[in-house]
Amino acid sequence: MTDEPSPTRPTGLIFSLYWGSILINLTFPWGLLAIFEISAHRRTAGEAFEHLSLHFFAPGYHYFLVGVLSAAPFAAWAVFLLFHLGWNDRLESAQRSRRMAGMLGSLLLMLGVNFWAHLSALMYPDAQDALVYFFLPYVLIVLIPLGYGIGRVLLRFAKVIRPDDGEPA
Amino acid sequence: MTRIQIWLNLSGLGVLIALLGFTYWLHTGPRAVPGLITQLHDEDTTEQILAAQWLAKLGPDAKPALPSLIDLALRGPDQEVSAAAATAIRMLNLQVARDVVAGYLPALWDADPAVRRKACVVLGSLGPVAKPAVASLITMLDDTDELVREHAVGALGTIGIPQTEIVAALTKALRDSASVVRYRAAAQFAFHIPVTATSLPTLMELRNDPDKSVASLAEVAFEHAHRTDRRDVSNLVSLLERPGEKDYALQQLALLGPEAADAAPVLIPVLKDHLALNRYLAAEALRAIGPAAEEAVAALIAALHDPDPIVVESAAEALEAIGTPEALKAIATRRKGTAS
Numbered sequence: 001m002t003d004e005p006s007p008t009r010p011t012g013l014i015f016s017l018y019w020g021s022i023l024i025n026l027t028f029p030w031g032l033l034a035i036f037e038i039s040a041h042r043r044t045a046g047e048a049f050e051h052l053s054l055h056f057f058a059p060g061y062h063y064f065l066v067g068v069l070s071a072a073p074f075a076a077w078a079v080f081l082l083f084h085l086g087w088n089d090r091l092e093s094a095q096r097s098r099r100m101a102g103m104l105g106s107l108l109l110m111l112g113v114n115f116w117a118h119l120s121a122l123m124y125p126d127a128q129d130a131l132v133y134f135f136l137p138y139v140l141i142v143l144i145p146l147g148y149g150i151g152r153v154l155l156r157f158a159k160v161i162r163p164d165d166g167e168p169a
Numbered sequence: 170m171t172r173i174q175i176w177l178n179l180s181g182l183g184v185l186i187a188l189l190g191f192t193y194w195l196h197t198g199p200r201a202v203p204g205l206i207t208q209l210h211d212e213d214t215t216e217q218i219l220a221a222q223w224l225a226k227l228g229p230d231a232k233p234a235l236p237s238l239i240d241l242a243l244r245g246p247d248q249e250v251s252a253a254a255a256t257a258i259r260m261l262n263l264q265v266a267r268d269v270v271a272g273y274l275p276a277l278w279d280a281d282p283a284v285r286r287k288a289c290v291v292l293g294s295l296g297p298v299a300k301p302a303v304a305s306l307i308t309m310l311d312d313t314d315e316l317v318r319e320h321a322v323g324a325l326g327t328i329g330i331p332q333t334e335i336v337a338a339l340t341k342a343l344r345d346s347a348s349v350v351r352y353r354a355a356a357q358f359a360f361h362i363p364v365t366a367t368s369l370p371t372l373m374e375l376r377n378d379p380d381k382s383v384a385s386l387a388e389v390a391f392e393h394a395h396r397t398d399r400r401d402v403s404n405l406v407s408l409l410e411r412p413g414e415k416d417y418a419l420q421q422l423a424l425l426g427p428e429a430a431d432a433a434p435v436l437i438p439v440l441k442d443h444l445a446l447n448r449y450l451a452a453e454a455l456r457a458i459g460p461a462a463e464e465a466v467a468a469l470i471a472a473l474h475d476p477d478p479i480v481v482e483s484a485a486e487a488l489e490a491i492g493t494p495e496a497l498k499a500i501a502t503r504r505k506g507t508a509s
Contacts, residue, residue, distance in 0.1 A: 011170045018178055022185070057196040058219055059226040064196070068189055075182060082178055086170035 010100070014086050018078045021107060026071035029118050030063060036122045066133050070114060073140035077107060080144065098152055105151015106144045113143060199230040209237045209254075214247050221253035225260045228444060232261055239265060243272050248287040252294035259298045263445045263479035266298045277305050282314040289317060293324030297420055297453060298446070298479070300330055307338045315347035322350055326357035329424050330453055340368040343387075348380040355383055358390035363424055369394060402431050409435060415442075419450035423457045430461035437468045440484070445477040452480060456487035463493055470499045 030052060037048035055061035081103050085096065114136065121132045194200070201223065208220035221238065224231040238261070241254035259266040269291070276288035289309060292299045306328070309321035322342045325335050339362060342354035355375060358364050364372060372394070375387035402425065408418035419439065422429040432454070439451035452472060455462045469491070472484035485503060488496035 011174070014170055015174075015178070019181075022182065054216060054219060057193070057201065058223055060222075064193060068193075075186075079179065079182070082170075082175055086175050087172075089170075 010085070010096075014081060017103075017107070018082055021074040021078050021081075022071055025074040025111075025114065026067050028114070029066045029070045032115075032118050032122065033063060040122075069133055069137050070118070073110065073137045073144070076141060077103075077110065077144055098155060101155035102148035102151040105149070105154060106147030109143050109147030109150065110140045114140060199227065202227065202231055202233055205231070206234050206237050209234065209241060214250050217241065217245075217247075217250045218253040221250070221257045225253075225257035228260055231257070235261055235265060239269070242269050242291065248290050251287065251291050255291050255294045256296075259295050259446055260444070263298055263449055263477055266295055267301070267479060270295060270299050270302050274302060274305055277309055282312075282317055285309070285312065285314065285317045286320045289320035289324045293320070293327040296327050296416075297330050297423065297450060299324070299328050300453075303328055303331065303334055307334065310338060310342055310345075315345075315350055318342070318345060318347065318350045319353045322353040322357065326353075326361045329362065329420060330457065332362075332424055332426055332457060336362060336365050336368055340371050343368070343371045343375055348378075348383055351375065351378065351383045352380070352386060355386035355390055359386050359393060361424075363426075363428075364390055364394040401425070402429050405429070406432050406435050409439065415439075415447055416444075416450055419447060419454055423450060423454040426457040427459055427461055429454060430458050433458055433462040433465055436462070437465050440465075440468045440472045445475075445480055448472065448475060448477065448480045449483050452483035452487045456483065456490045459490045460492055462487070462491055466491055466493055466496045466499075469496070473499065473503055 034045070034048040034052055037043045037051050038045060041048075043051065052063060056064045084103065085091070085099055091099070117132055117136050117139075196204075205220040205224055208216050209224075211217055211220075221241070224234050224238065235258070238254045238258050242251050242258055245251040245254060255266070255269050258269060273288045273291050276284050279285055279288070289306065292302045292306060303325065306321050306324050310318055312318050312321065322339060325338055329335060339354050339357050342350055343358075345351050345354065355372070358368060358372060369391075372387050372391050376384055376391060378384040378387060402422070405418045405421050405425075408414040419436075422432050422436070436451045436454055440448055442448050442451070452469065455465050455469065466488065469484045469488050473481055473488075475481050475484065485500055488500050
C-alpha cells in the first residue's frame, strides 16, 4: 500500500456517474412514457410530448413526481459514490477497483429493477400503479448494498478465473 | 477528486433539488389556477376536461375559475367537457351548481334528442346537488329516444337522492323495452344504489333477461341485495377520514338511509367541513337517516346559519325528517324569520 494519491484517480468517471445516474433516472420515466404513448397509443412524437406535459403536474397522474421519485434513490447512490470513491485520496488501485465494482454492481441492479418496474406499470396498468411508484424508491435503496455485494463478488470471481490480471483479489 | 470538487457536486445536487421543488410548487395548488383557466379555453377537449378535473380537486382555491367553468357547463359544445365543468362547479359553489341545474331543466324538453341527452349527462355529473332535477329526470324515462332514457337512468343513479323516488324510477327502468336502458338500470343496482325490497322481484325476473349482459348484471345486483349491513356502514365511516373519498362516502351513507344510523355521530362534525358540498351531503345523509339521527339536532340547528343557502335548505329538511319537538321548533322559528 502506498500513501501517495493515485495518479489515475477516475475523477471524470465519478463525475459522469454522479450526474449521469441522477439526470438519466430523473428523465427516464418521462422518456419511457413518451415512447409508450408513441408505440402503444399510436401517437406522434409531438402528441406524446403534449400528453406528457399536460399530465406533468395533473392530479391523478403527477408524471413530474414519478420522475423525482425515480431519481431519488439514484441520488442517494450518487452521494454514496462521491464519498466512497472520491473522498479518500489515498486509495490504492486494487481497492478502488473493488469499490468501483461494488458501485457499478448496485447501479446496474438498480437500473434493471427500475426499468422493469416502470415498464410493468405501463404495460399492466391497474389501480395499484401509484403504489409501485411510491414503494420503488425504498426497494431501490435496499438494493444498493445488495448490488454492491454482488458487484464485489463478481469481481472476485473474475479474478479467480483470470488470476493473471495483475491485481490482487 | 478534491474535497472542494466533492462539496461542489453536493451543492449542485442541492440546487437541483431546490429547483425541482420550486418547479413543483409553482405548478400546483392555487398557483396552477391561472394556467388552468387558460387551458379551459383550449380547443382540445382532453385539455379542457383535464383542467376541469384539476380545478375540482383544488376546491375553494379554484374559485377564480368559476366564470369559465359556468360558461363551459352551460354553453360548452361537448357534453363530456360540460359534465366535467359541472362536476368542478359543485366542488366550488353549490348555489352556482343549482343555477346550472336550473339552466339545464328546459333542455330536457328540447326537440333535439342530442340536447336532451346532454342535459341528462350534465345533470348527472352534478350528483346529489341536482336533487331538484329528479322529478324531471324521472319523466325522461318515458322519452321516445332510448339513449335519452339510458342517460336519464345514469343521471338518476348518480344523483341517488331522494332514495325512494329514485329506486322506484330505476325499478321501472328495469322493465324498459330497450336492453341498453335495462342494462344501465341493472348496473345502478349492481354498483351504486342499494337494492330494496321493492326492486328485488324485478331484479329476480331480470336474471332471465334474453340479453345475457343484462341478466348477469341483474345477478350481480341480486347478490348485493343484502350488502347494507353494519360492516358497510363502518367501511364508509372509515372512508370519511380520507380527503379524496369523503364526498363519495357521504353520498353512499345518504343512499343507505336509516340503515346508516350508526354513522350519525361521525356526520355531526362534517356539518362544519370547509367544503360546502360535504356539509350539504352530511345534512342529506342525516335527513336520510331520519329520527335515528336525533343526536345531530343541535348541530343541524347550528347549520341553519350556514353561509351556503343550499346547506341551510338541506339542514332544514334533515330537521324535519328527524322530527323531534326541538327540531320542529327550530324550523318553525326559521320559517317565521323568513316570512317576516
